[in-house]
Amino acid sequence: MSFALTKRCLCLLVAAIPITNAFAQKVSVGYDKSADFSKYSSYTWTEPSLPPSRPLLYASIVGSIDHELKAKGLARTDSAGDLILIPAGGMEFGLTSVAGTPIMPSYGGAPPAIDATMWSGAGGAGQLSNLTAPLVPEGTLVLNFVDRKANKVIWTGTVKEKLDMAQKKKSLDRVDRAIAKLMKQFPPQKK
Helix, strand or coil, X not given: CCHHHHHHHHHHHHHHCXXXXXXXXEEEEEEECCCCHHHCCEEEECXXXXXXXXXXXXXXXXXXXXXXXXXXXXXXXCCCCCEEEEEEEECECCECEECCCCCCHHHCCCCCECCHHHEECCCHHHHHHHHHCCEECECEEEEEEEECCCCEEEEEEEEECCECXXXXXXXXXXXXXXXXXXXXXXXXXXX
């Protein structure tokens, strides 16, 4: 994974979050019901299309996600992972990042496919709109997992958090908790 991608993800989350003191994280996920999540053992991050405006925050976000995925038995690779992770988010006041599919086609393939009939999750049918929405609202991190071989999005998660940039340590703790809450839902539990 490149440091630049880590920076972008981190910057996206911090800049997207308006300065406020305390609000609970809001998490929603959707996934392809036909995907066999047990077959994935590695992942690769995409490169950000723009340099992160808050590189330390971006690095913290990527590090937190890496930690959560490692605990689930997935290994990070520099290229050709089973899954491609595509982050998007809005982190500056009034600035958002496009979060359509693909957000960053730098993983070297055609845009990943989304089959709306194959998705389920906490958000139901409306959840898919998070994937296809033209912009990611401030304070939001969207994380898409693309099956590299099938070239299709198999899981997407969204977390919203409010941060107070004047209290950086507290904000970083909130980011870590928000990511842990989001990643708790990956992979989806079989029902």
